[in-house]
Amino acid sequence: MKIKVINPNTTEAMTQSIKHAALLVAEDGTTIEAVSPRMGPVSIESHYDEALASLGVLDEIRRGEDEGTDSYVIACFGDPGLDAARELTSAPVLGIAxxxxxxxxxxxxxxxxxxxxxxxxxxxxxxxxxxxxxxxxxxxxxxxxxxxxxxxxxxxxxxxxxxxxxxxxxxxxxxxxxxxxxxxxxxxxxxxxxxxxxxxxGVEAAVSLAQALVRMKIRTSTTGEFALPPAKPVVGLLQPFTLDGADS
Amino acid sequence: MKIKVINPNTTEAMTQSIKHAALLVAEDGTTIEAVSPRMGPVSIESHYDEALASLGVLDEIRRGEDEGTDSYVIACFGDPGLDAARELTSAPVLGIAxxxxxxxxxxxxxxxxxxxxxxxxxxxxxxxxxxxxxxxxxxxxxxxxxxxxxxxxxxxxxxxxxxxxxxxxxxxxxxxxxxxxxxxxxxxxxxxxxxxxxxxxGVEAAVSLAQALVRMKIRTSTTGEFALPPAKPVVGLLQPFTLDGADS
Amino acid sequence: MKIKVINPNTTEAMTQSIKHAALLVAEDGTTIEAVSPRMGPVSIESHYDEALASLGVLDEIRRGEDEGTDSYVIACFGDPGLDAARELTSAPVLGIAxxxxxxxxxxxxxxxxxxxxxxxxxxxxxxxxxxxxxxxxxxxxxxxxxxxxxxxxxxxxxxxxxxxxxxxxxxxxxxxxxxxxxxxxxxxxxxxxxxxxxxxxGVEAAVSLAQALVRMKIRTSTTGEFALPPAKPVVGLLQPFTLDGADS
Amino acid sequence: MKIKVINPNTTEAMTQSIKHAALLVAEDGTTIEAVSPRMGPVSIESHYDEALASLGVLDEIRRGEDEGTDSYVIACFGDPGLDAARELTSAPVLGIAxxxxxxxxxxxxxxxxxxxxxxxxxxxxxxxxxxxxxxxxxxxxxxxxxxxxxxxxxxxxxxxxxxxxxxxxxxxxxxxxxxxxxxxxxxxxxxxxxxxxxxxxGVEAAVSLAQALVRMKIRTSTTGEFALPPAKPVVGLLQPFTLDGADS
Amino acid sequence: MKIKVINPNTTEAMTQSIKHAALLVAEDGTTIEAVSPRMGPVSIESHYDEALASLGVLDEIRRGEDEGTDSYVIACFGDPGLDAARELTSAPVLGIAxxxxxxxxxxxxxxxxxxxxxxxxxxxxxxxxxxxxxxxxxxxxxxxxxxxxxxxxxxxxxxxxxxxxxxxxxxxxxxxxxxxxxxxxxxxxxxxxxxxxxxxxGVEAAVSLAQALVRMKIRTSTTGEFALPPAKPVVGLLQPFTLDGADS
Amino acid sequence: MKIKVINPNTTEAMTQSIKHAALLVAEDGTTIEAVSPRMGPVSIESHYDEALASLGVLDEIRRGEDEGTDSYVIACFGDPGLDAARELTSAPVLGIAxxxxxxxxxxxxxxxxxxxxxxxxxxxxxxxxxxxxxxxxxxxxxxxxxxxxxxxxxxxxxxxxxxxxxxxxxxxxxxxxxxxxxxxxxxxxxxxxxxxxxxxxGVEAAVSLAQALVRMKIRTSTTGEFALPPAKPVVGLLQPFTLDGADS
Structure with a gap:
């Protein structure tokens, strides 16, 4: 299975440390893809940083959906973007907290x-x-x-x-x-x-539990709060976050 | 006093309705500035929309700090960006929920x-x-x-x-x-x-309570969780959100 | 608007201090009427004092209803008589706690x-x-x-x-x-x-919030628990507390 | 032992019914004294009635302390005056709710x-x-x-x-x-x-539990919140509620 | 009335101390039967001890039902076996905690x-x-x-x-x-x-409350969770715990 | 790794169904040992059944400690014996509820x-x-x-x-x-x-999570509540439950 571990901050060295921890608990046959987002703060130490980092996380979730990802881990202790991420995919998404x-x-x-x-x-x-x-x-x-x-x-x-x-x-x-x-x-x-x-x-915990959930074939429920978000125009700087199916 | 009412979505017609409600409870001497952010979704109906809208809210808070704002209202029932907004200013910030x-x-x-x-x-x-x-x-x-x-x-x-x-x-x-x-x-x-x-x-409630808090001279505490966020580089699409004092 | 601030104890000097605090946050056009009740203990430092003071508060609420009061503040940190006061009037009643x-x-x-x-x-x-x-x-x-x-x-x-x-x-x-x-x-x-x-x-907070609620035209709901109390005889020392419409 | 059962309303017929219930569970050697207060409403159906009834309850507790009472029951389902009653006596006081x-x-x-x-x-x-x-x-x-x-x-x-x-x-x-x-x-x-x-x-429950507490020699703690109230002047209609030791 | 006080551990000296405490609060006409179970640990200091002790308690409850017991007390602060005991009898069962x-x-x-x-x-x-x-x-x-x-x-x-x-x-x-x-x-x-x-x-408390409940004729409800357990075979070492009506 | 799945009831057919479910989520290299205890009720439908079943569970945990078990699952929705089991082993023990x-x-x-x-x-x-x-x-x-x-x-x-x-x-x-x-x-x-x-x-969930915990090398803490139970004599029918180190 393929697990995408998203380090919500943009410091690549930390992403490598996180990948290392993830690999400690990876099963045979599990691929760990550890990434930093293409945008956002270099570290997350405030609600402001979290708000910014959420966008980078959501960007990576959207990209992950094109890459056959089985489960996602958000590797920052504030679990930034977790609820929104669960709307974008029914694959299990786990925050490390x-x-x-x-x-x-x-x-x-x-x-x-x-x-x-x-x-x-x-x-x-x-x-x-x-x-x-x-x-x-x-x-x-x-x-x-x-x-x-x-x-x-x-x-x-x-x-x-x-x-x-x-x-x-x-x-x-x-x-x-x-x-x-x-x-x-x-x-x-x-x-x-x-x-x-x-x-x-939390990184080891999240990767381990992600593997467990995939093995159990448990996915996020799509019948209510965590159905795909309604597609709609998004304007200005955030226009790239427009979901497919929406006019912008 | 000056109260900035931020409609977190980018639909100007709704911003005008919100302004109308705000004016119903404005005291003599209160100026209501109602705005839509420069970026974000046209309506907020999901956690994803909220995550995007938070950025527009924070952008308006930052601009408001240069404009002598006495209090801010976030006029969406999910109170998007509220905690982060309270870090950016010690003026009272109220969500309408x-x-x-x-x-x-x-x-x-x-x-x-x-x-x-x-x-x-x-x-x-x-x-x-x-x-x-x-x-x-x-x-x-x-x-x-x-x-x-x-x-x-x-x-x-x-x-x-x-x-x-x-x-x-x-x-x-x-x-x-x-x-x-x-x-x-x-x-x-x-x-x-x-x-x-x-x-x-909630709009009338938030504007009324904002006036009450300003009158009481009560501001957000700046000694702990809601101190200014540490300045730091923000990269990629979100680079404009870099706070003053940080190298990007 | 007219706000009646009731100091539940019978020490007039404290009533004046409370009035002073109330005036700090009064809007133009707000009249503050600060009173001590006609009965009760000189200070409130026990459940016993609170029980006694409640009666004085209720007496003042009843008198306030004949005086065109827009909102009431109960200016003791135990909020004595608050629930009962809300039955006697649909104007907002606020405790300072x-x-x-x-x-x-x-x-x-x-x-x-x-x-x-x-x-x-x-x-x-x-x-x-x-x-x-x-x-x-x-x-x-x-x-x-x-x-x-x-x-x-x-x-x-x-x-x-x-x-x-x-x-x-x-x-x-x-x-x-x-x-x-x-x-x-x-x-x-x-x-x-x-x-x-x-x-x-709490005095400043209650007066400020009282003004905000009056401005919003929000009153206590009268359809359930806080409807007028059933009128009925009250006997003995408390006979003066008989509500209109009841035989005593 | 002597248990004083206070019906907080002033309807004597109900006091008799309550006494009847109390006697159903009285031990040999238990004396049940059932009383209505000398003041207050004929029934208790609102917060207002409760506030009034509390005074009558407290009056009866004070009188009970001169009569060698071992435990008190407040026989109204709102438990009016319970906290204050516990300050006036260290004998167990039980509300029927x-x-x-x-x-x-x-x-x-x-x-x-x-x-x-x-x-x-x-x-x-x-x-x-x-x-x-x-x-x-x-x-x-x-x-x-x-x-x-x-x-x-x-x-x-x-x-x-x-x-x-x-x-x-x-x-x-x-x-x-x-x-x-x-x-x-x-x-x-x-x-x-x-x-x-x-x-x-609740009447049977309270009388039964009162007997149990007396038997265990458990009394209300007098070291903190439920110590005797500070004596102090009480003025106006409620002057008779001045506690011994206070100047009024 | 007859109250059976079960000391869940098998140390007879402690059973006698417990009996002594129980007698301090026994009414005239109350018989205290204090027992240690026929099986189990000599003291209870762990979840493991509690699990073992529960069996001894249940054994004594079953025996008590043949002896015309009016109420049971489980005299260990972990209240071992309390829920199960309440299924075996509708007489009040009280844990000392x-x-x-x-x-x-x-x-x-x-x-x-x-x-x-x-x-x-x-x-x-x-x-x-x-x-x-x-x-x-x-x-x-x-x-x-x-x-x-x-x-x-x-x-x-x-x-x-x-x-x-x-x-x-x-x-x-x-x-x-x-x-x-x-x-x-x-x-x-x-x-x-x-x-x-x-x-x-807790021993005095439980015996006192047991007497109070018996006096009130309050028993455990038998219409739901605390109805008699379904009879069924029990095998191996625990075969003696098979309830009447079950084939083993 | 070796996971011992304990069906707390003594119905072998159900143990086989449980084993089947466990195998659905077993990793390569995981051995599932599914057992019924040597004692206890044929099904668990009451607190009484749970109390009995706990003993069988604890017996199997003790035997498991001699067999090199990496983790235990208690496969009954009441999680019988869970706290006590965690005292007997520091290997992860999971209830299916x-x-x-x-x-x-x-x-x-x-x-x-x-x-x-x-x-x-x-x-x-x-x-x-x-x-x-x-x-x-x-x-x-x-x-x-x-x-x-x-x-x-x-x-x-x-x-x-x-x-x-x-x-x-x-x-x-x-x-x-x-x-x-x-x-x-x-x-x-x-x-x-x-x-x-x-x-x-719950069976699939518990086995999956057990594997995850073993992979993370997380065990039950042995420094406080879940240290080994104090060894002591156990008498009567339950004498076989005496832990090593105790005189019985």
């Missing part, structure tokens, strides 16, 4: 999230609530490192991540840690060994 | 939403939950009319709206009705008279 | 309440839950000062208020502070400047 | 409430939510009969009650029925036999 | 649980949530003592219990303490005196 | 459950709430067929299942259907084709 929460719920009673900047924790809370994981997620923490520092200074970042994670475990008694950024994927194994509890990388 | 729910909570114990297409009710539910109105909102209904039909065939649309609203009142005992689309603003008074219960138009 | 929570929800993701005595925090929690603000209100704190000390020793009180507010912000990361007593209204501006985050005074 | 919900929770997974007027269902919902029974209470129904009709025309009322109760069971699958008015106490046994499911009368 | 929560809700706004081992707090949380007490239970604490230490070294255990309880009260402001283990029953009075707030022993 | 809910959450906004007997819906609701899927699960329905009828008269059962499922979709607008019994696994594909929405069989 969503996937990480699902995976973490199998590790015990509770998990804590450790992310980059505290300003993004609001979005994490919204997703936890919207997806139904409020009782499970007992701690939200941030290392106060910018996303791209994970690529540029991984040693310093790892140390902060380990420190914050240990604090979360000590104070909340969480059974596991969820990594709050796709850029942390490469630190998952080392952190697992340091903490002696399960550590969940 | 959000404002309508707040206003409706003063009419009694419960309200029902009547909107255009049932496929958009999922978004309405998400907003009701996220904003804290789950106990108050006791009914979700749709007329199954496309958004632009509200402009093109208002008589037929009104009849469907009245029929659905009466059904909601009879079955749920709701104390009031919230109109689920900015395009219904012009039907608010007639429907109020027909139903004998309060009917809430 | 309720109004403050609504206003605070536009300042960001979360707020904290700082009040006088900790024994009143239970009531604050009940209102937060009942009105739907449980996710938004992330901190409850008390200065342990009696209500009337706010009038008698404002400097000491202000210092305690500032200290507690800073603690709330530091520990909870709240985006704004809600003042938990009408008697704190005069300290709102100074505290805003000291804290660098929005501070919400 | 509260007690009925607790008892019903031992009958299975769910219960439905059948009450007099639908306008009082809002209060019932508030109590269900505030006390934590939202998942258990799966149906709210009203017979649309005034409270005093239960005394004046019991046969007609019983028939409506049975009809509504059967509808609730058929539509919701509830395991039991909670009677939504103290005036229905006399119909409990007959209805139980007609429905073949448990029917809960 | 459940009963303690109900009793504690009459002591004020909030309670805290202090138990033996922290690994059992997950079960406590599940019960609190499932029974509807999430808002009331504000603190979960453990003394980290094994259950049987309560019998073997009560002085040390009591000191730890008092220390933890004081910490709970200081940090959470809870109005009362719920003892999280049937083995703590004998420490209830001493702890009440030390803490000056109500302390709830 | 739990797994089905997780899988269904990727099909859209909502799902409905269609099960065998309505008396089991209470357990389904408990699991939905405990696992965090309350918003997603919008309908609960039963075909009123005994579990073993699925083996003995599949045609009649299928027709009832299809009828009920269509009713659920029409009335609730659910995006997908979750099959509420492992015995329905063989009907999943046919029903999917008849309904044109995703249908989730």
């Amino acid at each position: 969503e996937a990480a929460f699902h995976a973490a719920s199998f590790t015990g009673r509770s998990f804590g999230i450790v992310t980059t900047l505290s300003r993004t924790l609001g979005r994490a809370r919204d997703l936890v609530d919207a997806y139904g994981f409020s009782k499970l997620c007992v701690s939200y923490a941030a290392c106060e490192i910018p996303v791209l520092a994970l690529e540029n200074d991984p040693q310093t970042c790892y140390r902060k991540l380990e420190t914050e994670s240990k604090k979360v475990l000590a104070e909340s008694g969480a059974d596991s840690i969820v990594l709050g950024c796709a850029g942390m994927a490469g630190m998952c194994q080392r952190l697992t060994e340091a903490l002696h509890v399960p550590v969940i990388d | 959000e404002a309508a729910f707040h206003a409706a909570s003063f009419t009694g114990r419960s309200f029902g939403i009547v909107t255009t297409l049932s496929r958009t009710l999922g978004r309405a539910r998400d907003l009701v939950d996220a904003y804290g109105f789950s106990k108050l909102c006791v009914s979700y209904a749709a007329c199954e009319i496309p958004v632009l039909a509200l402009e093109n065939d208002p008589q037929t649309c009104y009849r469907k709206l009245e029929t659905e609203s009466k059904k909601v009142l009879a079955e749920s005992g709701a104390d009031s009705i919230v109109l689920g689309c900015a395009g219904m603003a012009g039907m608010c008074q007639r429907l109020t008279e027909a139903l004998h219960v309060p009917v809430i138009d | 309720e109004a403050a929570f609504h206003a605070a929800s536009f300042t960001g993701r979360s707020f904290g309440i700082v009040t006088t005595l900790s024994r009143t925090l239970g009531r604050a929690r009940d209102l937060v839950d009942a009105y739907g603000f449980s996710k938004l209100c992330v901190s409850y704190a008390a200065c342990e000062i009696p209500v009337l000390a706010l009038e008698n020793d404002p400097q000491t009180c202000y210092r305690k208020l500032e200290t507690e507010s800073k603690k709330v912000l530091a520990e909870s990361g709240a985006d704004s502070i809600v003042l938990g007593c009408a008697g704190m209204a005069g300290m709102c501006q100074r505290l805003t400047e000291a804290l660098h985050v929005p501070v919400i005074d | 509260e007690a009925a919900f607790h008892a019903a929770s031992f009958t299975g997974r769910s219960f439905g409430i059948v009450t007099t007027l639908s306008r009082t269902l809002g209060r019932a919902r508030d109590l269900v939510d505030a006390y934590g029974f939202s998942k258990l209470c799966v149906s709210y129904a009203a017979c649309e009969i005034p409270v005093l009709a239960l005394e004046n025309d019991p046969q007609t009322c019983y028939r409506k009650l049975e009809t509504e109760s059967k509808k609730v069971l058929a539509e919701s699958g509830a395991d039991s029925i909670v009677l939504g008015c103290a005036g229905m106490a006399g119909m409990c046994q007959r209805l139980t036999e007609a429905l073949h499911v448990p029917v809960i009368d | 459940e009963a303690a929560f109900h009793a504690a809700s009459f002591t004020g706004r909030s309670f805290g649980i202090v138990t033996t081992l922290s690994r059992t707090l997950g079960r406590a949380r599940d019960l609190v949530d499932a029974y509807g007490f999430s808002k009331l239970c504000v603190s979960y604490a453990a003394c980290e003592i094994p259950v049987l230490a309560l019998e073997n070294d009560p002085q040390t255990c009591y000191r730890k219990l008092e220390t933890e309880s004081k910490k709970v009260l200081a940090e959470s402001g809870a109005d009362s303490i719920v003892l999280g283990c049937a083995g703590m029953a004998g420490m209830c009075q001493r702890l009440t005196e030390a803490l000056h707030v109500p302390v709830i022993d | 739990e797994a089905a809910f997780h899988a269904a959450s990727f099909t859209g906004r909502s799902f409905g459950i269609v099960t065998t007997l309505s008396r089991t819906l209470g357990r389904a609701r408990d699991l939905v709430d405990a696992y965090g899927f309350s918003k997603l699960c919008v309908s609960y329905a039963a075909c009123e067929i005994p579990v073993l009828a699925l083996e003995n008269d599949p045609q009649t059962c299928y027709r009832k299942l299809e009828t009920e499922s269509k009713k659920v979709l029409a009335e609730s607008g659910a995006d997908s259907i979750v099959l509420g019994c492992a015995g329905m696994a063989g009907m999943c594909q046919r029903l999917t084709e008849a309904l044109h929405v995703p249908v989730i069989d």
Whole structure:
């Protein structure tokens, strides 16, 4: 099967790290296509960045539909564009925050999230609530490192991540840690060994669950909210986002 | 004071209807600037449309900051781009769904939403939950009319709206009705008279509440989640969305 | 328009402070009538005080209906008598706790309440839950000062208020502070400047929202729970509360 | 032990019915003192009636403290004055709505409430939510009969009650029925036999639980919210409600 | 009336302590039969222990039905086998966690649980949530003592219990303490005196409430979920659990 | 990898159907070991049956630990013994209700459950709430067929299942259907084709997710609630359940 892993930011180095994590859990016969969109911010650290990044994600989903894609992964912890992506395809689309929460719920009673900047924790809370994981997620923490520092200074970042994670475990008694950024994927194994509890990388979780859903032949329902969007004109800068069948 | 009312879709006729509703509640000394964005879909009927429309909203917020705007209203019932808009300005930004729910909570114990297409009710539910109105909102209904039909065939649309609203009142005992689309603003008074219960138009609600917040000098907090987004390069089609201070 | 602001306690000095706060947000053409009831406790610091104060509030609502009142504000943070008041009039009635929570929800993701005595925090929690603000209100704190000390020793009180507010912000990361007593209204501006985050005074919030609702012509629904109470005999000390149309 | 059962309305005939129900569950050695207050409405069918009735309840609690009372029951389904009553005494105070919900929770997974007027269902919902029974209470129904009709025309009322109760069971699958008015106490046994499911009368429930709490020596905590109210002047008509220790 | 108090573990000394607590609240005319099951673990400190203990409980319920039992108490804080027990009899069955929560809700706004081992707090949380007490239970604490230490070294255990309880009260402001283990029953009075707030022993609570329910003639509903289980073959080691009417 | 699928009832024919469903989603290299326990009821249709079946499940988990098992599936929709099983092994253990809910959450906004007997819906609701899927699960329905009828008269059962499922979709607008019994696994594909929405069989879901978790190397956390149970004597009939290290 073919899984398209979309890194919603436009930093190619991070896309390669994400691909590496995805390959760790790929089954024989699974092709991982990891891409950055053709447009958007170099990192995602605000609601504004997410709004921009959503467009790039949707562009890649549309392209993926011409390429025989079996499932899509949106590899940013804010799951940007997820609902809209599910309208564009009935192939399973998974956000890495969503996937990480699902995976973490199998590790015990509770998990804590450790992310980059505290300003993004609001979005994490919204997703936890919207997806139904409020009782499970007992701690939200941030290392106060910018996303791209994970690529540029991984040693310093790892140390902060380990420190914050240990604090979360000590104070909340969480059974596991969820990594709050796709850029942390490469630190998952080392952190697992340091903490002696399960550590969940959303990229691995999403790719694994994507494979599971494809195997089960489960697709997004197309009878209601997630039917194809009505085709209509789109004007101005965004005219290229006009869907087939619409006059622009 | 100056209130900028952004119709997130690009249909100028609807922008004029929205402006008309806004003026109904404008205080002496309030200037209403009603605009459609320079880009985006002609109507908003899906998560995909919302993602696109968010960009146009953010573009108008950025322009508004150069124009001495005191408050912003996002006049689409999905409140597209609201969180990101609040990062770009500390002036109050109100979505019309959000404002309508707040206003409706003063009419009694419960309200029902009547909107255009049932496929958009999922978004309405998400907003009701996220904003804290789950106990108050006791009914979700749709007329199954496309958004632009509200402009093109208002008589037929009104009849469907009245029929659905009466059904909601009879079955749920709701104390009031919230109109689920900015395009219904012009039907608010007639429907109020027909139903004998309060009917809430989100445009009037948002403009009224915007004036109230400006009068109270209450602005969005800038110390955490809603501080200005980190400036950074944005590439490709969306390069114009690069914020000042970033290299692209 | 005419707004009647009812200070539910019988301390006239506090009524004047409340009137002062109300006038800060009054539009041109708004008349503020600030009153203390003809009966009741001199301050409200317990459920018992609230039960007594409710009667005074209802007495003033009944008198207000003969005076052409457009909207009512109940200026005590426990919102005493609010539901009953809404039965006696279809003009909007707003409690200052309720109004403050609504206003605070536009300042960001979360707020904290700082009040006088900790024994009143239970009531604050009940209102937060009942009105739907449980996710938004992330901190409850008390200065342990009696209500009337706010009038008698404002400097000491202000210092305690500032200290507690800073603690709330530091520990909870709240985006704004809600003042938990009408008697704190005069300290709102100074505290805003000291804290660098929005501070919400419920009196200003309620008067502002009252004006907004009147402008929108939104009234309490009279078709169900908030219809006029059935007229019936009331005996004993409370005989004066017999409604017109009832034999006593 | 001595249990004081306060019928918050001033209709003596109903007080006698309530006393009769209380005696059905009184242990040997329990004295039931059933009273109507010296003031207040003849029946309770609105928030306004509840606010008035609260005063009469509090008056009776204060008198009860001089009479060596071991526990109090507030025998109106809106539990008027309950929080304030708990401040005035550390003896257990039970509302009949509260007690009925607790008892019903031992009958299975769910219960439905059948009450007099639908306008009082809002209060019932508030109590269900505030006390934590939202998942258990799966149906709210009203017979649309005034409270005093239960005394004046019991046969007609019983028939409506049975009809509504059967509808609730058929539509919701509830395991039991909670009677939504103290005036229905006399119909409990007959209805139980007609429905073949448990029917809960709040008066019996409250008296039974009161005895249980006294036996356990459990009293209301006096260290926080439910400590004695601060003594202070009360003026005007309500001056008699001044607590000992206060100057009026 | 006859109440059968089942200590789900097989340690007879603890059964005697439990009986002692039960007798403290027994009415004249109540017979307390306290038993340990014929099978199962000597203490209950894990989900595994609970699963095993459930069988012993069900065995005793079945035997109790031949002995004219009026009500059953399951005297372990995990309420093992409660739902199944309610299928086997329509006599009231009460778990001590459940009963303690109900009793504690009459002591004020909030309670805290202090138990033996922290690994059992997950079960406590599940019960609190499932029974509807999430808002009331504000603190979960453990003394980290094994259950049987309560019998073997009560002085040390009591000191730890008092220390933890004081910490709970200081940090959470809870109005009362719920003892999280049937083995703590004998420490209830001493702890009440030390803490000056109500302390709830679930054994006393359950026996008291059992008596109250019997007095009210309230039984478990038999029309739905809690009807007798369908009779059917049970094979292997558990063959003795085959219900009458089934071929094995 | 080796996945042990435990059918908690002792009907071998159903175990074979379950194995068949499991094999549909097994990866190359996955061995499916499907077993019925050595003890317990022939079908699971009550809380009593679940309590008995839990023991058989735990027996099989213990045996599985000696057989190099990588993951376990508990193939009964009540997830009997799940928490206890997770204490006995750190290999992932999945219940089919739990797994089905997780899988269904990727099909859209909502799902409905269609099960065998309505008396089991209470357990389904408990699991939905405990696992965090309350918003997603919008309908609960039963075909009123005994579990073993699925083996003995599949045609009649299928027709009832299809009828009920269509009713659920029409009335609730659910995006997908979750099959509420492992015995329905063989009907999943046919029903999917008849309904044109995703249908989730918990067996396939659990096996797929088990493979995903093993691939991710995620195990149950052993640092808290799900550490190995303390070893201790177990007496009587259940003596064989004594864990290694304990004296019995």
